[in-house]
Amino acid sequence: MKDRVALVASGALLLYVIAMTALVPLGPGLIALEPVEATPLQRFEVVGLGTHFAGQTTQTRVFVGQPGAVWEWRVLEARDNSRLLVEAVWPEKLKSKSLDVFVYHPTDGTLLLENALHVDHLPVDAATAFPPLSQPIPSGDGLGLHFPFQPQIFESIRNLLWHVPMWFTMFLLAGIGFVASIRQLGSNRLLPADGQAEAASRVALFFGLLGLITGSIWARFTWGTWWVDDPQLNGALVTVLVYGGYSVLRASLEDAMLRARLASAYNLFAFVILVILLLILPRFSESLHPGKGGNPGFNAYDLDSTLRLVFYPAVVGWGLLGWVLYRLGLRMDLVTRWMESLDPPLDPGPSTTPNSPLP
Amino acid sequence: MNGRRRHGVAVLLLHTFRTELRKAHGWMGLGLFALSSVYAAYRSVGPRAEAGTWNALVWLVLMFSAFNALARPLADDVREVRQYHMHLLRPQDWIVARTLYHGILLTALACCVWVAFAVFMGTTHFEGTRFFWMLLGMVVTAWSLAGAITLLSALAARAGAGFGLTAVLGIPLVVPILLLSARFGQAVISGLGAAEKWESLLFLGTFGGGAAAMGFVLFPYLWRE
Amino acid sequence: MKLLSILFLQATPMEAVFFGSGKAWVVLAVGATILLGLVGWIWRAQIRLKELEQRMKSMDAEQTKP
Numbered sequence: 001m002k003d004r005v006a007l008v009a010s011g012a013l014l015l016y017v018i019a020m021t022a023l024v025p026l027g028p029g030l031i032a033l034e035p036v037e038a039t040p041l042q043r044f045e046v047v048g049l050g051t052h053f054a055g056q057t058t059q060t061r062v063f064v065g066q067p068g069a070v071w072e073w074r075v076l077e078a079r080d081n082s083r084l085l086v087e088a089v090w091p092e093k094l095k096s097k098s099l100d101v102f103v104y105h106p107t108d109g110t111l112l113l114e115n116a117l118h119v120d121h122l123p124v125d126a127a128t129a130f131p132p133l134s135q136p137i138p139s140g141d142g143l144g145l146h147f148p149f150q151p152q153i154f155e156s157i158r159n160l161l162w163h164v165p166m167w168f169t170m171f172l173l174a175g176i177g178f179v180a181s182i183r184q185l186g187s188n189r190l191l192p193a194d195g196q197a198e199a200a201s202r203v204a205l206f207f208g209l210l211g212l213i214t215g216s217i218w219a220r221f222t223w224g225t226w227w228v229d230d231p232q233l234n235g236a237l238v239t240v241l242v243y244g245g246y247s248v249l250r251a252s253l254e255d256a257m258l259r260a261r262l263a264s265a266y267n268l269f270a271f272v273i274l275v276i277l278l279l280i281l282p283r284f285s286e287s288l289h290p291g292k293g294g295n296p297g298f299n300a301y302d303l304d305s306t307l308r309l310v311f312y313p314a315v316v317g318w319g320l321l322g323w324v325l326y327r328l329g330l331r332m333d334l335v336t337r338w339m340e341s342l343d344p345p346l347d348p349g350p351s352t353t354p355n356s357p358l359p
Numbered sequence: 360m361n362g363r364r365r366h367g368v369a370v371l372l373l374h375t376f377r378t379e380l381r382k383a384h385g386w387m388g389l390g391l392f393a394l395s396s397v398y399a400a401y402r403s404v405g406p407r408a409e410a411g412t413w414n415a416l417v418w419l420v421l422m423f424s425a426f427n428a429l430a431r432p433l434a435d436d437v438r439e440v441r442q443y444h445m446h447l448l449r450p451q452d453w454i455v456a457r458t459l460y461h462g463i464l465l466t467a468l469a470c471c472v473w474v475a476f477a478v479f480m481g482t483t484h485f486e487g488t489r490f491f492w493m494l495l496g497m498v499v500t501a502w503s504l505a506g507a508i509t510l511l512s513a514l515a516a517r518a519g520a521g522f523g524l525t526a527v528l529g530i531p532l533v534v535p536i537l538l539l540s541a542r543f544g545q546a547v548i549s550g551l552g553a554a555e556k557w558e559s560l561l562f563l564g565t566f567g568g569g570a571a572a573m574g575f576v577l578f579p580y581l582w583r584e
Numbered sequence: 585m586k587l588l589s590i591l592f593l594q595a596t597p598m599e600a601v602f603f604g605s606g607k608a609w610v611v612l613a614v615g616a617t618i619l620l621g622l623v624g625w626i627w628r629a630q631i632r633l634k635e636l637e638q639r640m641k642s643m644d645a646e647q648t649k650p
Binding site for chain 1: 608609611612615616619620623626627629630633636637640643
Binding site for chain 1: 510514517518520524527528530531532534535538569573574577580581583
């Protein structure tokens with residue numbers, strides 16, 4: 001009964017996730033701040049993607065600077081929906097040579113482009129005090145549901161609902177395998193825990209592979225290559241290989257008790273490797289991959305309310321699917337072993353019934 | 360009490376060396392494999408090899424030779440001897456002795472590879488004392504490999520599956536070690552500062568040490584019949 | 585489609601391409617088909633497993649009968 005409930009729940013959640021992945025549009029964002037050729041330090045064009053600058057130009061406002069030291073520029077006109085012509089206003093001194101751009105538009109809300117402009121023509125004094133704005137930068141938008149715009153990532157942010165939950169599920173199942181292996185290792189008899197460790201590690205391997213594949217696809221769209229030499233990616237590959245080794249080890253042993261003992265020892269080893277390479281080491285190293293080293297990373301996405309609306313159900317949905325597959329594998333193994341142990345043994349080979357799910 | 364514990368490791372270590380030295384052909388085979396690999400590298404690229412190629416080759420040769428050494432079943436990996444040891448020794452002593460044996464063996468192997476590379480592939484990429492840094496890196500790698508793989512080779516020997524299984528189980532661990540070593544080699548060739556080099560070596564040592572520690576903790580569970 | 589433009593704003597040009605030509609719906613349909621197919625397969629597997637487990641239990645019960 002519980003297995004069926006889990007299956008239905010997982011199916012419903014994942015259907016929702018698929019629907020949202022396909023249908024929710026990406027929100028607007030800024031791509032560049034381009035100087036107008038004829039007047040390089042006076043006039044600029046703010047370039048957006050998916051923006052609606054053409055309407056409500058009078059209520060559009062543009063701010064430039066660093067957080068805490070921001071001043072306003074004059075909006076001249078909107079060339080089209082994506083291009084906004086602005087006139088620069090310069091203070092006497094700057095806090096830093098690198099400036100961010102904030103655009104407020106009634107429909108698009110507040111858009112930010114970090115490190116949009118690098119200026120050399122003014123002196124820089126880090127201790128410069130800037131007067132606070134007369135009113136804070138307005139917020140709030142007139143858009144419906146949309147995914148957040150992130151530079152370099154753009155539309156591929158949808159992968160967040162697949163790649164990340166798949167890895168979470170892998171961790172979950174590796175954890176189940178770990179606990180089962182501890183139980184098995186602490187005993188002199190063959191426990192059901194051994195079968196649990198086997199089924200859990202198998203599904204963990206499967207989700208690890210899915211995580212690597214979705215990650216590789218994501219890398220292709222954001223970084224341009226299918227793989228980079230990165231501590232997080234290398235750690236993920238090694239972890240998946242180690243869990244692959246677990247299956248190989250089990251396959252090479254005949255005696256059930258020896259297999260249980262060696263495999264459970266190896267599983268403990270594998271899990272510790274997973275924790276070190278994927279949960280501990282990345283926090284200490286520079287990485288392209290979000291969430292560690294210098295990147296604003298995962299937390300930046302998580303703040304967005306629309307994403308949260310789909311991400312949490314996705315984690316639960318994929319996790320439940322992992323659990324369902326684990327339970328399925330476990331039950332299949334038990335039944336297969338029983339069939340083989342009968343006298344005469346029932347061969348669970350290629351089945352004779354037309355629709356049997358057993359291979 | 361302390362004296363007895365050390366006694367166990369030392370005795371077993373000496374015993375392992377003695378029994379393995381008796382079958383000298385095993386070690387000869389290892390040395391020959393390493394030497395022929397270097398010679399093959401020499402014939403294909405030779406002293407004209409670029410720095411990157413040189414670096415890649417030295418670690419590849421070291422890795423394959425190390426695997427050859429680690430996956431080879433020892434004279435003691437027979438059921439009867441194992442049962443005898445089980446009654447005589449503590450499992451911790453056994454795994455420590457085995458790890459030390461592998462470490463010493465691989466260090467000797469690393470030195471041979473280092474000399475062979477100096478002779479065949481030349482040291483044109485290395486100014487001054489840098490080539491000795493390379494040796495240091497190779498030795499640390501050797502110990503790291505020994506630490507990481509000894510448990511797995513003991514596991515494979517117990518399973519009776521020897522060479523293939525050690526390779527399969529060992530490759531995932533060798534990948535990060537190889538990465539760290541290659542990075543270290545690159546650092547030595549490019550002449551980076553001592554700080555970076557020590558940091559790389561520290562990472563290498565930590566990884567191998569961590570894996571060895573885990574092996575040390577897990578091995579007593581494999582010890583039971 | 586009207587409901588869609590109320591629910592979601594067609595923000596970027598890519599959305600227009602996808603929604604305008606109906607491709608977004610194709611993506612959804614394909615994904616949903618695969619998912620529902622998988623769920624259906626697992627559902628039936630669970631049924632067969634339950635039957636086999638029943639047999640397992642009853643055969644064990646027979647064997648333990650004195």
